[in-house]
Amino acid sequence: MKKMLLSLAITAALAGCGGGETLEDVKNDTPPVIPSATVKFDPANGVISVPNDLLMSGTKDGTINIPGELSANGVSVPRSAYANPSLALGALDGWSSQVPYKIDLTFPANVSLDESSAGAPGSVRIFEVVMGASLTDADCAAVPAGAGCKLLGELTFGVDFITKASGNAVAIIPLKPFKAGSSYINVLTTELKDSLGRSIEPSSTYGLVSEETPLITESQLALQGVVNSYENVVTSGGTISKDDIIFSGAMTIQSVGPVLGTIKKLLAASLQNPALPTPMVQIPEQPLLTVEQVFASQGVTGLSPAFAGVQYQKGSVTLPMYLSQPEGKEISNLADTYWQGMCSSPVAVLNQQAADQALREAGKEDEIDPTMFDVGPYEPLCQGLSEGRLHDYPKIDITRHLTKYNPIPKVQSQQEVTVQITKPILPVINFIRTQSLGMSALEMPAGGWPVVIMQHGITSKKEDMLALTASLAIQGFATASIDHPVHGERGIDVDDDGNDDFNASTGSVLAYMNLQSLLVARDNLRQSAADLLALRLGLNFTNDTSLNTSDVVFIGHSLGSVVAPAFVTQANTPLDSQVDGLFKVNSVALASGGGGIASFLLESASFGPFVQGSVLLSAGTSESAEFQAYRESSAVSNCGEAVSTSESISCGYGEYYTSLNAAGEMTKLANIQGVMSQFSFAAQTALDSGDPTNYASAIKALGTPVYMNVVVGDGEVNGNKPDQVIPPMTVNNPIAGSLPLANLMGLTTVTQSQAPTDNGMSYLVKFTKGHHSSVLTPAPNAAAGATAEGSAAATSEMQLQIATYLVTRGRALSIQNTEIVTD
Known part of the structure; x- marks a missing residue:
């Protein structure tokens, strides 16, 4: 109000000017007025920077309201429509915890953002708050949803986040993930300046609703109430005044754990509830077969003789599948196979009840559909599994998005999955231990062999993990492995003709990491984690007494490391x-993993060009059409035929981007980077609940011992490069990549052997030699600059470190070849 009165007073003073000056004199003596730079904010006309909880206003089911989610007649769009990257955000109950974001500004001609102010402390402040309608804070439960309620604290610039100029916007870059399920208010202050040294101004809309002035329309009043609640909360701590604020906007971070946590509860409940099948690992009697013989059948020879001391078996386990089956053979047919809730969202139920009550109060009872609250077949389960909170009303909440309000996923099928089992063959293993390694002989423990659950990488298969079994057998471990969904023996054969139509191991990586439907990619990640939970439980009910299923550890490589934290x-x-003991994992070894999936995929030397090329092809911009035409021209003849293979797209994109650089097409390059930034924001937001970054702090808090190795390279020109699949660090997101994940999990970097401790410890080892798959193969890798000698040394050392770490359950670590590790 004071600002408005001030501007009125200035107007009055000018109008009252007298004396000998004429109006023309005033005009001539007055320097030209340059319009102010302002924050872009006009929600009524769709001008709003995201993330912003105003897009949660009026939510039908507790998810973000994305424009286009409802058809012209107000009906929800079909599930397949959420394949659109932007629309996919409408399936989420909040925003990303980790992706950088921008708040847009607008500038008059010849004026720009003062970059030094944009990157200085105080220009942007972030406050952690409790919002109205809280499920966890009784004081805020009765406050209207969407309103700020209570201040919890303020984040620290340079510790929790940094900011910088990004064109006509200020970019906010998290240095730590925001807390899942928590709410924050972003505040821009008068410390943010333009190139003339003037403070950026609020938009006219924000300036209007932030003042305590009478407004007319319901939407104005509602926005005024929300904005005032934000400013009242952040100023309640006394560290900022309303006069300092030029913009405030709330963002609620999406929930991460409730759905997978519910799956664990369902698995545990299966022990008592006959309606919920209990997974059980069954290993039938079979002829003795060694891993050496398995490799020989694949034409692999010249292996360590220890593989002759590893027994190979096949068992099975039946896993609940939450992914539905596609009806066609194109990647686009996977678009609506993502997870859905078993029950109706309680938010949708409350909205329907309110709508019916409004009709009653208006005397329009005849317009109420009496069948809306008819129950469906899942009503007993919804009620029983939610302590009476959830219902199955088939006509309410058709989309059934999984949220913190509605966390019970629907089981689409039960899938019998092959379990690969290996065990030590004592006579051979003991000969190697005593004659070659100078170790004492082993005996099988009274309770059986401890078990290592192993999980392979993307486009790989469980059989590739056999490369670790000799080192593990020497340490007295059995192993158990399954394929990720849509990998190996778990490909999808739509028409049952004996040939997989979707298989990431033998076909396109998009069958799993689906860029055409980010929700499918997210739920493949969650299905992988859910499968491991079910496998872990199922091991307790195996018919094989030689396995000690109360002593279980884990190894993951690449994608196996990515899904491990969840x-x-x-x-x-x-x-x-x-x-609890039926699920317990005693210690963990991760090889070549990383967090911030969208960021590391875009910057991956191996996958990045394919991802960026695929994104550009589907972006619908003029550059998209130009890129497609370029790929079909003779300019990329060295890329092979212009077909939609990963190699063709990768090579073509690299050639196209290089040609734009050479031609100085800066506008086109900027447009392409804009597309990638938008995709990164949408993709990371959609993938967040499956991303390991969001589970790192929980791993640290639980105290689970974790070992991780990362190839960082030797830093020499034309030398051994860093991991070319999952980069150790990314340029555009400081908490994406391998090293940030290790840091968030609390791992200590070591370069020397670690003496035994009473409790398990967590370690990171950085390798200067080797490549992404060195933990499995000593083969050189030209693309990574990894020589035969360096690769072989890395493989030997990595396997030694993993085996010695796991055999002590994380209490000690042996590092022998200190020449290929670094701090």
Whole structure:
């Protein structure tokens, strides 16, 4: 109000000017007025920077309201429509915890953002708050949803986040993930300046609604109430005044754990509830076969003789599948196979009840559909699994998005999955231990062999993990492995003709990491974690007494490392003392993993060009059409035929981008980067609940011992490069990549052997030699600059470190070849 009165006073003073000056004199003596730079904010006309909780206003089911989610007649769009990257955000109950974001500004001609102010402390401040309609804070439960309620604290610039200029916007870059399920208010202050040294001004809309002035329309009043609640909350701490604020906007971070946590509860409940099948690993009698013989059948020879001391078996386990089956053979047919809720969202139920009540109060009872609250077949389960909170009303909440309000996923099928089992063959293993390694002989423990669950990487298969079994057998471990969904023996054969139509191991990586439907990609990640939970439980009910299924550890490579934090977090989070031991994972080894999936995919030397090329092809911009035409021209003849293979797209994109650089097409390059930034924001937001970054702090808090290795390279020109698949660090996101994930999990970097401790410790080892798959193969890799000698040394050392770490359950670590590790 004071600002408005001030501007009125200036107007009055000018109008009252007298004396000898004429109006023309005033005009001539007055310097030209340059319009102010302002924050872009006009929600009524769709001008709003995201993330912003105003897009949660009026939510039908507790998810973000994205324009286009409802058809012209107000009906929800079909599930397949959420394949659109922007629309996919409408399936989420909040925003990303980790992706950088921008708040847009507008500038008059010849004026720009003062970059030094944009990157200085105080220009942007972020406050953690409790919002109205809180499920966890009784004081805020009755406050209207969407309104700020209570101040919890302020984030620290340079520790929790940084900011910088980004064109006509200020970019906010998290240095730590925001807390899942928590709410924050972003505040821009008068410390943010333009190139003339003037403070950026609020938009006219924000200036209007932030003042305590009478407004007319309901939408104005509602926006005024929300904005005032934001400013009242952040100023309640006394560190900022309303006069300092030029913009405030709330963002609620999406929930991460509730759905996978519910799956663990369902698995535990299956022990008592016959309606919920219990997974059980069954290993039938079979002829003796060694891993050496398996490799020989694949034409692989020249292996360590220890592989002759590893028994190979095949078992099975039946896993609940939450992914539905596609009806066609194109990648686009996977678009609506993502997870859905078993029950109706309670938010949707409340909205329907309110709508019916409004009709009653208006005397329009005849317009109420009496069948809306007819129950469906899942009503007993919804009621029983939610302590009476959830219902199955088939006509309410057709989309059934999974949220913190509605966390019970629907089981689409039960899938019998092959389990690969290996065990030590004592006579051979003991000969190697005593004659070659100078170790004492082994005996099988009274309770059986401890078990290592192993999980392979993307486009790989469980059989590739056999490369680790000799080192593990020497240390007295059995192993158990399954394929990721849509990999190996778990490909999808739509028409049952014996040939997989979708298989990331033998076909396109998009069958799993689906860029055409980000929700499918997210739920493949969640299905991988859910499968590991079910496998871990199922091991307890195996018919093989030679396995000690109460002593289980884990190894993941690449994608196996990416899904591990979600799996281990749920496995080791206490639930019930009677079942906790059935899920327990004692220690973990991760090879070549990383977090911030969207960021590391875009910057991956291996996958990045394919991802960026695929994104550009589907972006619908003029550059998209130009890129397609370029790929079909003779300019990319060295890329092979212009077909939609990953190699063709990758090579073509690299050639096209290089040609634009050479021609100085800066506008086109900027447009392409804009597309990638938009995709990164949408993709990371959609993938967040499956991203390991969001489980890292839980791993640290649980105290689960974790070992991780990362190839960082030797830093020499034309030398051994860093991991070319998952980069150790990314340029555009400081908390994406391998090293940030290790840091967030609390791992200590070591270069020397670590003496035994009473409790497990967590370590990171950085390798200067080797490549992404060195943990499995000593083969050189020209693209990574990894020589035969360096690769072989890395493989030997990595396997030694993993085996010695796991055999001590994380209490010690042996590092022998210190020449290929660095701090």
